[in-house]
Amino acid sequence: MPSMKRDKLLVANNLSVAYRQKKGTVISIGPVSFSISASDRLALLGPSGIGKTTIALALMGLLSDSADWKGEIIFKGRRLASEADFSAVRGRGIGIVFQQPHSYLNPIMKIGRQLDDVLRFGFPELSKDERKGLIQDYLAYVGLDKDVANKYPFELSGGMAQRAAIAQALLLRPEVLIADEITSSLDMSLRRSILDLIMELQNSFGFGLLFISHDISAVDYIKARKVVLSGKGA
Ligand SMILES: Nc1ncnc2c1ncn2[C@@H]1O[C@H](COP(=O)(O)OP(=O)(O)OP(=O)(O)O)[C@@H](O)[C@H]1O
């Protein structure tokens, strides 16, 4: 019988970050505390510049050298501290999708090749044909035609690129998915379709979702629990 504690996939306890600036001043983010279980939907809310992306980067162990973090990050009961801890969890335990898909899809590599690289990294035991089959499956899961594999990112619209980026994150079967403002760069008309997709994927894959947004209507639409990041502590 799983206890409440075991059910928690990702826990942040009093997580705060300080960016050291050259002039000697410090930008302080947080603290914030929350926990996410499988199939859970938690929204991290707060105004622009308050530090939502910083918290996401801290959870992934991707903060810049000028940043120090404090508090606890616990994944499946294990406290993450060293780079080795984070790299063991990054991508596979916790996946991430950012706001601007075109800024982190490689512009000179076809989508299929980028997805194949992820699979080769995550599942070296798979054959080329198995990887090809999986890439077609995942493109279909995110509502893309299989010929998208042969396209470069610049050939895709913003909505299609965001779908490809979601496929890329899901390929490693993360147990928690961080979605950082994934609809903010899209036209209003496309936003709802991406939110519908994320909910549908969560139903089939069962990942816990940390949905980062300053758009309260998006958060209400996906019926997420809310935690607010404020400047003076939550
Ligand atoms: N690498 C960095 N070095 C120094 N300061 C940084 C760095 N990254 C972000 N900051 C600062 O930290 C604060 C929080 O930035 P962050 O991008 O985390 O906010 P955000 O809530 O995600 O904003 P948005 O809603 O616009 O995405 C800002 O003042 C930003 O200028």
Ligand SMILES: [Mg+2]
């Ligand atoms: Mg941000």
